[in-house]
Amino acid sequence: MSEQKSWTLKSIAKELGISNATVSNAFNRPDQLSKKRREEILESCQKLGYSGPNKAAQSLRKGQSNIVALVLPDSVEYMISDPVASDFVKGVSSVLEKSNVNLLLFSGASENINAVSDFVDGFICYGSPRNPNLVEQLRTTAKKVVTADFDIDRKASVGIDNEQAAYDISKLAIKSKNDDIAILGLRLLDSNLTCRVYELPDDEGTPSIAHKRLAGYQKAIKEHGAELRNDRIWNIPKSSHEVALIAAREALTSTPRPNVILCMSDLIALAVLQEICAMGLNVPNDIRVVGFDGIDEASRSTPPLTTVHQNSEEKGNMAAELFINRATNAVVIPYHIEIGHTVNSN
Template sequence: MTVNKVWTLKSIAKELGVSNATVSNAFNRPDQLSKKRRDDILESCKKMGYSGPNKAAQSLRNGRFNIVALVLPDSVEYMITDPVASNFVKGVSAVLENSKVNLLLFSGTSDSINAVSDFVDGFICYGSPRNTELIDQLRTTTKKVVTADFDIDRKASIGIDNEQAAYEIAKLAINSKDDDIAILGLRLLDSNLTCRVYDLPSSDFTCSISHQRLKGYRRAIKELDVNLRDDRVWNIPASKHNSALIAVREALTSSPRPNVLLCMSDLIALTAIKEINSMGLKVPEDIRVVGFDGIDEALHSSPVLTTVHQNSEKKGNKAAELFIDRATDSVLIPFHIEHGGSC
């Protein structure tokens, strides 16, 4: 037998003196051969270094790859360190692994989904990608698409009612018409700068959870007849301590100083609480702070953070189930308010 040769199904069958179908059955349809015949063929193939029919070629022929690309809103490096995103990925992977489907993490900063489109069964897209061109590509691809935390009219999406959740927590935080409010927003602008927001870009508000949350805050503020100053909304480009700290310090040194901070993530809110404490001020006596997400760290802050809790792992589970079931549902999962001591 010839060893160290690049074997194909056809050449290995010829070498063994059997049909192509017999070799294929030995690897893929064991019920078609006797155990001894199959074992003999597999043992011979092993000795010659042939590991079986080309899986990529098989996938191309049958149109199934058992791979799903999970499109993240930002770089893979950033997203796997974010506790909310990592819980979502955990939920997706648990369901896919149970169904023998592989997961490919795809950066939302990439130029095009075309790099992987020919080799995956479809896409689960978590949040609106930084590269907005990917959204148009996801709208038009012929592959299955499930979106999480935004909707692109592909008939399958999962999320929470972000506007209603923001409305409810804002109403909880605001006590008086005389309250002075600051909104520490997350990615309200397509910018890498931490800055004040005076005008929002004209965009589809249903596509951004941050814009939905801002809409909920403003609805509560209007209903409670409280004035939101024009310079009291910040854009924070990433849910990270250093990015949030710039906005927090600007807000806390504004005059008059706000006594209510509506934060679009728990990490932003935890940064705010730490800075307020370092200034010798008290939460909630001097400044009330609320967050959004319900991450584990929020339970260990001093005081414990009042926040919107969403089950990101369950959201990931459901996104994967929608994909596997080829569902066309638009699903909202429940949220609840975690009552801590920060407001």
């Protein structure tokens, strides 16, 4: 037999002197051949270096690849280190694997979903991508799209009621109109700077998660008759301990020092607790702190953190189920408040 550098189904069939269909059946439909005949064909193909029909070409012909691209809001490197995102990915993958569907992680900082669009059955998008161009591409693609924690008018979506959850957790932390309140926000601004927020940009379309949580905080503050000073909101560009510490130190050294700190993630809240401890202050007697997410570290902190548990793994389960079932509805999943020791019980 002659040597050939690159085999196709057609050329390997010609080389073996059999039909294209017989080669295809040997790889894809073993019930169509006797065991002996199939083994002979596969052995000959192996000797020639032919591993079977091109899977990408098969996928294009069938219009199905059994691969779903999970579009993350930021770089893959950052997102896999985030415990909330990790729980979501775990939830998505556990459902897809049961349906023999593979998962491709796609960075929200990328330029174009078209790089993978031809090779996937569709997209699950977790949070609004950092690159705004991807949002429009996801809105207009012909492929199936399910969004989590934001909406692009593709109908299939899953999330929690962020505004109500933020309101509920704030009600536990704020005790009177005399409270001095600080908010450590997460991506309130489209900026990489950790800074005070004196003016929020106008929302175009659907408000972001951060703005919904801020609205919940503001509602609770107003109901208590308290005042949120215009220098008491911080923008933190990403949910990481090191970046959050910068805002925590600035807030805790403000004059007067706030006695209530509302944090838009547990990682931010844990950084605040560390700094409060380093200053020799007491939680909750001197300062009351609440978080948002319900990560495992929150329950193990000293003291245990009061936070919103948003059931991220369940959210991932639901996103995957919506995709597999080709659903077109929006699903709001429940959250619950985990009561720790960072607010007064009375």
